[in-house]
Amino acid sequence: MIAVLHTAQATVPMLAKMIQNTYPEEKVYHWLDDSILPMLSEDKGTLPYIFEKMLFYAKSAENQGAKVILNACSSVGEFQDYVGGKISIPIVRIDDAITDLLAETYASVGVLATLETTLAPSAALIRKKKPGISLDFQVVEGAWEAAMAGDKEKQYRLIGKKAEDFLQEKEAVFFAQASMAEAKKFLSPEGQRRVYTSPEYGVGSLKKYL
Numbered sequence: 001m002i003a004v005l006h007t008a009q010a011t012v013p014m015l016a017k018m019i020q021n022t023y024p025e026e027k028v029y030h031w032l033d034d035s036i037l038p039m040l041s042e043d044k045g046t047l048p049y050i051f052e053k054m055l056f057y058a059k060s061a062e063n064q065g066a067k068v069i070l071n072a073c074s075s076v077g078e079f080q081d082y083v084g085g086k087i088s089i090p091i092v093r094i095d096d097a098i099t100d101l102l103a104e105t106y107a108s109v110g111v112l113a114t115l116e117t118t119l120a121p122s123a124a125l126i127r128k129k130k131p132g133i134s135l136d137f138q139v140v141e142g143a144w145e146a147a148m149a150g151d152k153e154k155q156y157r158l159i160g161k162k163a164e165d166f167l168q169e170k171e172a173v174f175f176a177q178a179s180m181a182e183a184k185k186f187l188s189p190e191g192q193r194r195v196y197t198s199p200e201y202g203v204g205s206l207k208k209y210l
Contacts, residue, residue: 003061068209094202103129111137160186
C-alpha cells in the first residue's frame with residue numbers, strides 16, 4: 001500500500017493514475033486537506049500546526065498498513081524533516097529526486113510556482129544539494145487565480161509562457177508544484193526538453209521502498 005498526502009485536488013487524479021500505472025500491484029490511498037495552502041498563504045506562522053495535521057494523516061496511513069508515504073505538496077516539503085522518528089515508515093518528498101537531478105546536471109536553474117509559499121522550500125532544497133548554484137525563482141502571475149476559477153488551459157498557458165521566457169536566462173526550469181506538470185504540453189519541443197517537473201521522478205523514487 002502506498003499513501004499519498006495532498007493539499008490540492010488537482011494532484012489526486014494525476015498521481016493516482018501515475019502510481020497505478022507504475023505499481024499496478026500496489027493499493028493506493030489518498031489523504032487530501034485543501035485547507036492547508038490557504039492557511040499557509042495567509043500566515044506562515046501556522047506551519048507547525050499544519051505539520052501536526054499532516055502527522056495525523058501520516059499516522060493514519062501507517063496504521064492502515066502503508067509501506068511508504070508520498071508527500072505531494074512542495075509548499076510543505078519540509079514535513080519530512082519535522083516527522084523525525086514519529087512514524088516507522090518512510091516519507092518521500094515529491095521533489096526530492098528531481099532536485100537531485102537538477103543539482104547534479106545544471107549550474108543555473110529557474111524555479112517557477114503559482115504560489116509564493118512553494119518557492120522558499122524548493123529553493124532551499126536545491127541550494128542544500130548544490131550551494132553554489134545560480135538560482136532564481138518567480139511566481140507565475142494569474143496562474144493560481146485561473147486554476148481556482150477552473151480555467152486550466154489559461155493556467156497552463158500562463159505557466160508555459162513564463163517558462164519559455166525564463167529559459168532565455170537559465171539552463172533549465174523547474175516547475176516547483178506537481179500540479180503544474182500538465183503545462184509542459186504548452187511548451188516548444190526545446191522547452192519541454194529543458195523544463196522539469198516532479199511527479200514522474202517522485203513516483204519513480206518510491207520503488208526502493210516497495
